[in-house]
Amino acid sequence: MEFYATLGDPCAKREVLEKLFRAGMTGIRVNLSHTSLAKCAPILEELYWPAARAAGRPDAHLILDLQGPELRVGELPRTLPLREGDELLLGDGGVPIPQGILQTARRGQQISIDDGALLLDVKRASPTVLLCRVVRGGPLLSRKSLSLLGAEIDTPPLTSDDVENLSRARSCGVTHILQPFVRNRQDIDVLRDTLAVLGLGRLQIIAKIENSQGCSHLDEIIGAADQICIARGDLGNTMPLWKLPGIQKDIASRCRAAGREFCLVTQLLWSMEQRPVPTRAEVSDIYNGVLDGASSLMLTGETAAGKWPVQAMEYLVRTANEALNAI
Missing domain, CATH: 3.20.20.60 (Phosphoenolpyruvate-binding domains)
Structure with a gap:
């Protein structure tokens, strides 16, 4: 073995x-x-x-x-502490994420980060930015895994x-x-x-x-x-x-x-x-x-x-x- x-x-x-x-x-x-x-x-x-x-x-x-x-969070200047109920911007002007997520995500979907340690609700979506609410908080670090639940990204x-x-x-x-x-x-x-x-x-x-x-x-x-x-x-x-x-x-x-x-x-x-x-x-x-x-x-x-x-x-x-x- x-x-x-x-x-x-x-x-x-x-x-x-x-x-x-x-x-x-x-x-x-x-x-x-x-x-x-x-x-x-x-x-x-x-x-x-x-x-x-x-x-x-x-x-x-x-x-x-x-x-x-594999989809991952981009490079961050420092660790971001996320608290339940916080709002978080993904994409332009916020946390960098892959373009495929930005183009696919819709309001009401959830985004899992770091093998599910962090969980976000998408409140507003556009091709360049997502406004999310933190459902499950914790420290957000660079290069952590990212998944748009219920969706496949090509x-x-x-x-x-x-x-x-x-x-x-x-x-x-x-x-x-x-x-x-x-x-x-x-x-x-x-x-x-x-x-x-x-x-x-x-x-x-x-x-x-x-x-x-x-x-x-x-x-x-x-x-x-x-x-x-x-x-x-x-x-x-x-x-x-x-x-x-x-x-x-x-x-x-x-x-x-x-x-x-x-x-x-x-x-x-x-x-x-x-x-x-x-x-x-x-x-x-x-x-x-x-x-x-x-x-x-x-x-x-x-x-x-x-x-x-x-x-x-x-x-x-x-x-x-x-x-x-x-x-």
């Missing part, structure tokens, strides 16, 4: 990476929504691969999570930044590509063609299921991808949260039936960003995910921004191994 961390400041240290490997980590994810492969290359060359060799894992995985058609499967990052993949030792917001087989075909042109046809494509289109075209995506990733963060933004466990179970079942490996990600040990011990619900979630057939588990904020990255990996691996022993 594979156990992945996400690269970030807490684990961008040689000694921490070695500890993560010795705890059971088998690879690391680079989230290109917040950085570039060029910026990460020194860390990978000077820290990650030496730590992998020192820990006896020269075959470790390196996973690129592309930007793809965007290309790969960005120019994606292609630039992929052009550096060979020199950095990349082994897998996480393709975000896969909507259908055509999205995967575009990525495969791009990899072939770059001489990267050997790389494994992991298709992230995180929108309603991906769920609707799941069988063709399962057939086209090398692996599936059940990406519960943005997937949970497309539906009432109480429906998410059933969708997760359905995706897992269909992957098993097709003989396709799948990865489970998002908030596996979310509380361990701040606490050294997980909740009972979190370890139960991991245990059941393994029983459902997950071939890999991935930590995100727990290692990219959390205070306890090594401990989080230890709990992840030990809980998963308990489940494997029960199968």
